[in-house]
Amino acid sequence: MDTEALSQDAVPPGATDDRPETSSRATRMLNFLREYAQGFLNSRLLDERRSLPPAMVSDFAEAGLLGLQIPRRHGGQDLSHADLNRVFTQLGAIDANLAVFCAVHNTLGTPPIVRSATEEVKGYVLPRLARGQALTTSAISEPGIGSHVRAMTTSATRHADGWYTLNGAKKWISLGGDARYVNVFARLRDEQGRPMGITGFLVDSRTPGFDIGPEMLTLGLRAVPQYDLSFRELRIPPSALLGVEGDGLDTAKAAFMAGRVVLAAMALGAAMRSLELAQRFAKGRTVATGSLAENGRIRQILAEAGAGVQAVETLIAQIAAREDAGEDLPDAWYFCAKILGCELGWSAIDTALQVLAARGYLDTNTVGQHFRDYRLFRIFEGSTEAITVYLGTMLVRNPGELVKLVDQAHPTAPLLRLADQVTQIGADRPDDAGGRHIHAAVVGELACWTLLTMVTSEAAHRSPMHAYTASWTEHQLEQRLRRARPAAHRDLPSPAEFAAHVAGYAGAIGDVDQRRWPGEEWRTDPLLR
Template identity: 30%
Template sequence: MYTQDYAQFGATQERSTQARATARYASVIADLSQLNFADADDRRAFPPTLHSILARHGLLGLTAPVEHGGLALSLQEAIELISATASFDVSAASTLVIHNFLALPCIEAAPHIPEQKHIIWGATRGDLCAFALTEPGAGSAPRHIEASAFIHEDNVRLSGRKIWIGLADWARWIVCFARASGPDAKGRLVGVLVDRQAPGLKVTHEHRTLGLRGIIQNTLEFQDVELPRSYVLSRDQDGWGAAASSMNRGRIGVAAMGLGALERAIQVAASYASHRRLGKLRMIENSYIEQLLGQMVLRREVVKAMLVASCRLVSAQGTPNVHLASATKVLSSEWCGLVVDQCVQLLGGRGYDEGTPLAKIYRDARILRIFEGPTEALLAHLGRCLLSKATRDEIADLFRSVGAASVHAGAIAELSGLNETDGAVLIYAGWLTTLGLAKAIMSTDCFSASDCASAAADLVNSELASLRARAPARQPFEARSRANRTLTTFLHDAACSIRSPVLTDDYLKLVQYI
């Protein structure tokens, strides 16, 4: 009797939690739908009330503990809200990812920070947090970070330059990563929490980006910024672990943004095709258009399944699986770009008009293939992990965890004999890993109950077949030499016919043609 009552109580609690989540989702959607994001894009600033809306709904503390003012949502619940936000504006969703997935977890993992609970409480109520990793000569590659954190006794002094830092000039707190120096520093990477108003911290440039125009992107100069040593987030440990964990969650967040943008693009294109007439038929009744839109929906199903699988592994393991997070981000961002491009084409001239939603989505979606690791870098990393003796067991374990040991074995066999250091081979191996994981996930019981899921699995199989048709072969030295000569000849000819551009080293700004 006790067991039955307890089970009923648990079921009641679960229904109550789901009801609250549904109500929260509906309330957020209702408020976002009233904002004019198109004008915000033109002004390069958010609608004035957006910040207060995000704070009021608790979206600045999505996964933060309740005792710190957060909502304590699961990762799955959090990405559903991020995806929904991205369907209205990718810039707004980007704010949520930077704040909730990149910066705030670093602060939460450092209880030694003075007044940590007060800082997190303020962050969940509206004090934005930024994540400063990227540098001009390093990108986000940790081994090339040059910003310096000189640690001596009870103080740390930050010097260096960071670029493309989202939210930087709006943020209350900035999580900055630098190379430690000083006694016993050993050159490790450290994260340091910096007050935006700290003396010596200057915003020197605002990046005029192609998309994401609603969110500010800045260059930061740290000119001997003095801070207490207690604000070193990683203390005496290497800080790359915290940065990598945040970036893995960030990749899942970027994938959620891609899903939201993709869904809105399909919706707009389908609406247009339903009304536009081609002779006696509406466009949507044309068999080619019908199949095209159907394939877009199937891509959406695969991305959703990959996100769900990523969140389930986080629930089971406590942290994101770096390989699945990377694969999910690659597939979502690449397929979002493909689908949005197809939707623009479907609308014809209207798709290219800034007055329609698709033009903005097209510009915004382009960054998703670059944010938190460009597609090529992530694919090369996945390929290297698949082939390397040091990491191949991690990939094998991941495939086994999603019930796809045979898929993994097939990929290894297929790559046997190829040059494991060749760039083209690594990219190919990365795609094999990405699509192999997608195939496995779509084949599990959880995602195979509907005709749509079955068709989505067929789509993944088709993508794999197309990929294998382009499998790289061993490239002889003569072929590589020929490619180099071809490029050299082109550059010479172009310099004579259209002149050569002179660009600045920092932002590649055009100076002149010579």
């Protein structure tokens, strides 16, 4: 990587120690985004054209949105975690494509560089990222393994001259074909072939051997492409190393954990916007029973969706406050934000679509596009099911961790009794492998609802809606505790029995694979080469 000529305007004028508070910078960004949404944005065209507006990158960079937590000395905004959430909640309410674009660059791309690159590389790369002269992302997922980092096959070899050679492939990489700098994680071996552990490298995508594969045509988030990447004998200088050799898992984990809270913040914004539209519609819509807004059932489902939204807002606010206070939070808090933030956020969007009825199902309406775009958030950076099982497995193996989490929150006696029930369920571990997976999922989900119940109970005094949210959340936990039967998995059909059942569908639906779908030829004509 060429870092010889560092830009003299790396730090913009006025970026001195006497700088404005982070919240003022965040407020200016919110104002910019609201004006941008009203005056310049056409989400429908973004979706149809599968591309972002050409001027958007420079506009967002000028507003500071491409350097949200880059240090001020490198031209960034150095926002607090609380203000970072404010910005992403706003972005989420406007358009998922803009939100994910900013999230990938700011939470997956820049943090590994800020955390682990050399000072020389930081001084050259970070100002370019903050000014929008280059984009960045991280490449971890691979064909066949998704984000299961420990199953990674991409390899790096260290040579005697200190350089490295990278070989392998990555899949589903957001901005992978657009980013100039990609944090690539690979299994490192030394010149004798001895394993050195998973290691991160900051790779310039212009390097020979860096190949960009096809763009995935996704159901939603159409303007933020997902790419395949491949590396063939790609040579990397020693300066590209992120941190120390073998430290890649820690570097990747730090970025992904923070990114999970940001996902919850984006889903929160979309849920707020969707419920806002549903409430407007209900107030103006008259049905056979009268005003839709006065209909008891509609009031109930909107209130429950609103409680879920407020619960997530309270959760991520507490996480951010504790991070800004310098606390080192257990992973369970981040997993809880990802699981319940994305689940409850998308559930609120689904509720809004249902209330809007036929209007909600129109693809040209905001809620309809939210429905498609934010469905991915239940899968992004680990599916709900996979993360819930992982969290539950950790807590079952270390039962004291849940007790520690609960004790730190100083719960009331009723909440402590509910938490004790979760601990008891966690101790009743089945013997068979399938049962253990189901049991871990139950424990993981219960742990998340326990944390959510605790944070909402602490905020119950703030308003009538906060009191309702606390009561609703506690009721959700109680319901799940009643359903948590240790023997619930024993009536499942075996894998072979279920496979045979599905194979029987062929008799009802036949073979309907489409084998003659007309494709487009993109390869260069051999006679023109």
